[in-house]
Amino acid sequence: MAGLAASVAIFYWALRTGQFSDQERARYLPLSDRFPQPSVANPSKLSKEVYALLFALALGLAGMLGTVLLTFYHLRG
Numbered sequence: 001m002a003g004l005a006a007s008v009a010i011f012y013w014a015l016r017t018g019q020f021s022d023q024e025r026a027r028y029l030p031l032s033d034r035f036p037q038p039s040v041a042n043p044s045k046l047s048k049e050v051y052a053l054l055f056a057l058a059l060g061l062a063g064m065l066g067t068v069l070l071t072f073y074h075l076r077g
Contacts, residue, residue, distance in 0.1 A: 014020060
């Protein structure tokens, strides 16, 4: 329910602020060369985003493992 409410709120915000008003321009944005990719200063060093994604992955795996363990625990007893 929280995800659905957030999706509706973000969609309403996008409509209200005119995010969908210029569809012709949006069609060609992926082909534009106006926004070059930034070069990576040190590719061997992991960024904050990578650590955040790894943390989220670890939380998800821990949640799934906990669910499986609780299921086996309740099946035994």
